[in-house]
Amino acid sequence: MLRVFRSKQKYATVRPKSEQPVRKDVPDNLWLRCESCAAMIYRKELQKTQHVCAQCGHHFRISAFERLQTVVDADSFEALAPLRAQNPLDFPAYEEKLQQARERTGLEDAVLIGTARVDGVRIVIGLIDFAFIGGSMGSVVGEQLVRGFELASSREVPVVIFSGGGGGARMHEGIFSLMQMAKTSQAVGRFRQTGQLFLSVLTHPTMGGIYASFASLGDIILAEPGALIGFAGPRIVAETTRQKLPDDFQTAEFALEHGMLDAIVSRSDMRTTVAKLLSYHV
Amino acid sequence: MNTSFEWEKPLEELETRIRELRSFIQEQGIDFSQELNELERKAERQRKQIYANLTPWQRVMMARHPKRPTMLDYTGLVFDGFMELHGDRAVRDDGAVVGGIALLDGEPVTVIGPQKGRDTKENLARNFGLPHPEGYRKALRLMRQAEKFNRPIISLIDVVGAYPGLAAEERGQGLMIAECIEQMSFLRVPIICVITGEGGSGGALAVGVGDRILMLEHAWYSVISPEMCANILWKDSSRAAEAAELLKLTATDLLRFGIIDDVVTEPLGGAHRDHTGTGRQLKAFIKRHLAQLKRKNTGALVEERLQRFRQIGAFSEHTRQQVAVEEPDTAASEEGAPDDSSGTENDNKHTPDKKVGGGYND
Numbered sequence: 001m002l003r004v005f006r007s008k009q010k011y012a013t014v015r016p017k018s019e020q021p022v023r024k025d026v027p028d029n030l031w032l033r034c035e036s037c038a039a040m041i042y043r044k045e046l047q048k049t050q051h052v053c054a055q056c057g058h059h060f061r062i063s064a065f066e067r068l069q070t071v072v073d074a075d076s077f078e079a080l081a082p083l084r085a086q087n088p089l090d091f092p093a094y095e096e097k098l099q100q101a102r103e104r105t106g107l108e109d110a111v112l113i114g115t116a117r118v119d120g121v122r123i124v125i126g127l128i129d130f131a132f133i134g135g136s137m138g139s140v141v142g143e144q145l146v147r148g149f150e151l152a153s154s155r156e157v158p159v160v161i162f163s164g165g166g167g168g169a170r171m172h173e174g175i176f177s178l179m180q181m182a183k184t185s186q187a188v189g190r191f192r193q194t195g196q197l198f199l200s201v202l203t204h205p206t207m208g209g210i211y212a213s214f215a216s217l218g219d220i221i222l223a224e225p226g227a228l229i230g231f232a233g234p235r236i237v238a239e240t241t242r243q244k245l246p247d248d249f250q251t252a253e254f255a256l257e258h259g260m261l262d263a264i265v266s267r268s269d270m271r272t273t274v275a276k277l278l279s280y281h282v
Numbered sequence: 283m284n285t286s287f288e289w290e291k292p293l294e295e296l297e298t299r300i301r302e303l304r305s306f307i308q309e310q311g312i313d314f315s316q317e318l319n320e321l322e323r324k325a326e327r328q329r330k331q332i333y334a335n336l337t338p339w340q341r342v343m344m345a346r347h348p349k350r351p352t353m354l355d356y357t358g359l360v361f362d363g364f365m366e367l368h369g370d371r372a373v374r375d376d377g378a379v380v381g382g383i384a385l386l387d388g389e390p391v392t393v394i395g396p397q398k399g400r401d402t403k404e405n406l407a408r409n410f411g412l413p414h415p416e417g418y419r420k421a422l423r424l425m426r427q428a429e430k431f432n433r434p435i436i437s438l439i440d441v442v443g444a445y446p447g448l449a450a451e452e453r454g455q456g457l458m459i460a461e462c463i464e465q466m467s468f469l470r471v472p473i474i475c476v477i478t479g480e481g482g483s484g485g486a487l488a489v490g491v492g493d494r495i496l497m498l499e500h501a502w503y504s505v506i507s508p509e510m511c512a513n514i515l516w517k518d519s520s521r522a523a524e525a526a527e528l529l530k531l532t533a534t535d536l537l538r539f540g541i542i543d544d545v546v547t548e549p550l551g552g553a554h555r556d557h558t559g560t561g562r563q564l565k566a567f568i569k570r571h572l573a574q575l576k577r578k579n580t581g582a583l584v585e586e587r588l589q590r591f592r593q594i595g596a597f598s599e600h601t602r603q604q605v606a607v608e609e610p611d612t613a614a615s616e617e618g619a620p621d622d623s624s625g626t627e628n629d630n631k632h633t634p635d636k637k638v639g640g641g642y643n644d
Contacts, residue, residue, distance in 0.1 A: 081599070081600060082600050083597045083598065083599060083600065084597060084598045084599075084600060085596070085597055086596040086597055086598060087596075088539065088596035089528065089529065089530045091528055092528065108600075139594075139595035139596045139597045140595075140597045142595055143595045143597055146592065169483070169505045169506060170505075171505060171506050171511060171514060173505075173596065174504050174505050174506075174529045174530055174531065175503060175504055175505060175529075175530070175531070175536060175539065175541050176539070176541075176594065176595060176596050177505045178483060178484070178487055178504070178505035179487075179541065179591060179594040179595075180594075180595070181460075181463060181484060181487055182463055182467065182487060182490075182491050182591045182594075183591045183592060183594060183595070185460055185463040185464040185467065186463075186464065186467045186468075186588050186591055186592065187592075188464060189464045189467055189468055190588070207456075208456075208484070209483075209484055209505070211456035211457075211460075212444075212455070212456040212457075212459040212460050212463075212484045212488075213459075213460050213463060213484075214460070215460075216456050216457040216459075216460035216461070217460050217461070217464055229456075230451050230455075230456060231444060231446070231450070231451060231455040231456035231459065231484070232444070232445075232446030232447075232450070232451065232455070233446075236446045237446045237447060237448065237451065240445075240446045240447065241446075241447045241448060243447075243448055245448060246448075249448070249451070250451060254452075258452050258453070258454070259454075260454050260457055
């Protein structure tokens with residue numbers, strides 16, 4: 001009995017080495033769960049699919065740099081000179097917030113903008129990055145967009161703006177943020193007079209002050225599937241109206257159905273769609 | 283309805299004592315005129331003291347006072363012969379926005395603006411002054427009409443924000459606001475915007491692009507309401523008073539920032555205490571600014587309007603190279619700014635951007 005017991009004990013404590021190290025070495029971020037269908041996705045696989053879930057087609061949020069690569073010709077992008085935000089209201093902790101956002105995103109502010117080519121066609125391209133203070137429009141975003149439109153006017157090239165993650169207003173800049181809505185809308189208005197195309201692409205989420213200004217003023221407005229698009233935040237709407245809201249409320253599909261979009265284009269088709277539209281306007 | 287504020291209580295007590303003393307003098311025939319004068323002087327001092335030192339939050343509350351004149355009050359107080367014109371020609375007539383033609387000392391002008399209700403019943407009919415897209419479409423229709431007939435536009439703004447609702451979103455609230463902002467920017471007639479009460483974010487800016495932006499003394503104008511700001515910062519909208527301080531939303535702040543052109547002084551104690559006086563004052567300001575605008579030719583008018591907004595922003599250029607110097611005066615005057623101490627950044631805060639095309643345009 002005793003011997004049997006011992007041998008059992010030994011048997012129980014010894015575990016095959018081959019199984020252990022694999023688990024220990026798995027980094028936490030190798031896999032992730034799809035926000036939409038809860039499928040487990042291998043991160044490297046996600047990069048290959050341009051951050052779209054292969055199971056359900058959910059479009060993950062991507063950075064401005066990542067998006068740039070999915071749209072423009074390789075090595076064709078040249079950024080405008082960066083600008084630095086100030087703190088006109090002396091809003092508490094705004095500088096720190098900016099600094100953290102700069103470090104996190106590698107961007108100077110919430111917009112990446114410059115010249116590029118798509119299938120050889122020269123354009124001015126702007127991309128708003130949600131990871132930078134919610135992709136909100138402060139003075140720098142406003143000014144850079146206006147400069148982008150002005151540059152496109154002088155070079156007589158189209159403008160493509162991905163309002164990727166336009167959170168809306170930059171609260172910390174108060175009235176200065178609000179005025180960027182006027183400033184950018186006017187830049188679109190002036191650009192209209194050149195006869196060049198302004199293609200506005202709405203990606204998740206495009207809300208508030210960005211949606212209610214330049215992003216809505218494109219000659220053609222596209223959106224990514226499932227993107228949240230609207231003026232008032234869905235929570236505010238729910239609280240104010242105490243009304244049962246449709247499941248697809250303020251999605252790209254909802255906007256398309258109500259006549260607010262020209263088309264929904266998936267990320268994998270975006271580059272060819274942009275190129276096609278540009279070719280119709282040369 | 284009790285329409286006085288907490289901070290007015292000491293003044294009201296004083297005013298009550300004055301009234302009592304007056305009636306006492308009348309009834310008893312005893313001469314207390316010296317005491318009465320003393321009290322009245324004290325009340326006057328206190329009045330000035332109180333209203334000159336209102337906190338931003340107190341001003342927000344003044345701006346929201348239920349007895350404050352509304353758009354439809356001003357049409358009678360400032361103008362004559364107002365004829366309201368209804369409907370957006372697409373969906374319906376939005377009662378939260380009022381517009382029409384009126385006379386300003388005999389000259390036809392188009393007057394538009396959000397309309398809050400003056401009682402519960404009217405508030406329900408007017409959706410508490412929160413416009414749907416069709417309200418903005420109506421405003422835009424009337425502004426285009428004004429352009430056709432070369433009528434100046436007076437936009438009187440008192441709105442917490444555009445309505446956050448299902449139907450509003452279905453019908454393109456964001457698109458309509460954007461369209462209003464763009465179209466208003468290029469209209470070939472003088473536009474005077476006046477924030478008369480609340481200037482809440484995009485819902486206000488949608489009818490807020492003009493050649494002159496005026497603000498009543500106790501109005502507020504910001505990108506977000508103090509309540510929502512407090513909610514975002516501290517998850518506590520009851521701390522709105524603190525948020526109001528941070529947002530720099532008073533007329534004084536916005537004049538200092540160069541966002542507005544003029545502050546329309548209100549009768550002591552606020553517009554709600556003296557509608558006629560407020561109307562008289564507002565009319566004088568509108569007439570003065572309109573006279574200036576009418577001297578400009580149309581092209582210059584629109585160009586200056588665009589330039590005005592083009593130049594708003596608080597940012598700095600990054601490298602010394604771009605500071606190079608088309609306007610040495612500007613650079614020199616900005617040297618005192620804190621961010622400029624390193625000498626590597628050009629402070630562009632609140633000043634015209636003189637270097638457009640210089641840094642990137644080659």
